[in-house]
Amino acid sequence: MTPWRLALYWAPEENDALHALGSTWLGRDAASGRAQTQPAVDGMDLAELTADPRGYGLHATLKPPFRLARGYAAARDAAAALAGRTAPFDLPPLAVHDLDGFLALRESAPCPALTAFANACVEALDDHRVPPSEAEIARRRPERLSARQRDYLDRWGYPYVFEEWRFHVTLTRRLAPKEKAVVMPAVTAFLGEAPGRKRQVTSLSLFVQPAPGAPFTIAERLPLRG
Known part of the structure; x- marks a missing residue:
């Protein structure tokens, strides 16, 4: 069955170790689809704070979710071709940051190879993307976007691509200052040394959403072979 949406x-x-720890923090493992028992955070409802990122799974977006124009197999072949011509590369150490009120893992230094990979994902799969509906565009609040972001939304179906893209692994919803004062040290301590360890980007993960509102799961990891 063709999934409702695909994301790279x-x-x-x-x-x-970051997979296990990050999945436990969010409360769901996107590889297995199984729920995870979240840690306790004093005075906080962690299940509520992580509800949105939990549905997407532990990830950083390269090409945001899109409905398929030609079916899963064709999109998978295009993604595999991209992975086949991309060489593995080092990912800078990650750390917990405040990203516009959301807590997220971000890279500690610029990574041109990572940016190039994200750009290639946006472009290489675009023929397989169904353009967003008017309602989907409206949910992006285009009146609040910059001119360039609006152009990207019109052309690529998403405003935060190319120069507007920022690598981030979302860990919470947007937090109030009092919430952040508790949760930021809690997640930093819970993840420990795992984010900062040396690692390479060696695969492209295909996440699928089987139906509207359903959680995303990892359908396949395509190895980088360039």
Whole structure:
């Protein structure tokens, strides 16, 4: 059965400690689809704070979710071709950051190879993307976007691509300052040394959403072979 939406993401490999810890923090493992018992955070409802990122799984977006114009197999072949011509590369150490009120893992230094990979994902799969509906565009609040972001939304179906893209692994919803004062040290301590360890980007993860509102799961990890 063709999934409702496909997304191209980076996700830590399953043998990477960050996969287990990050999935436990969010409360769901996107590889297995199984729920995880979240840690306790004093005075906080962690299940509520992580509800949105939990549905998407532990990841960083390369090409955001899109409905398929030609079916899953054709899109998978295009993604595999991209992975086949992309060489593995080092990912800078990650750390917890405040990203416009959301807590997220971000890279500690610029990574041109990562930016190039994200750009290639946006372009290489675009023929397989159904353009967003008027309602989907409206949900992006185009009146609040910059001119360039609006152009990207019109052309690529998403405003935060190319120069507007920022690598981030979302860990919470947007937090109030009092919430952040508790949750930021809690997630930093819970993840420990795992984000900062040396790692390479060695695969492109295909995440699928089987139906509207359903959680995303990892359908396949395509190895980089360039």
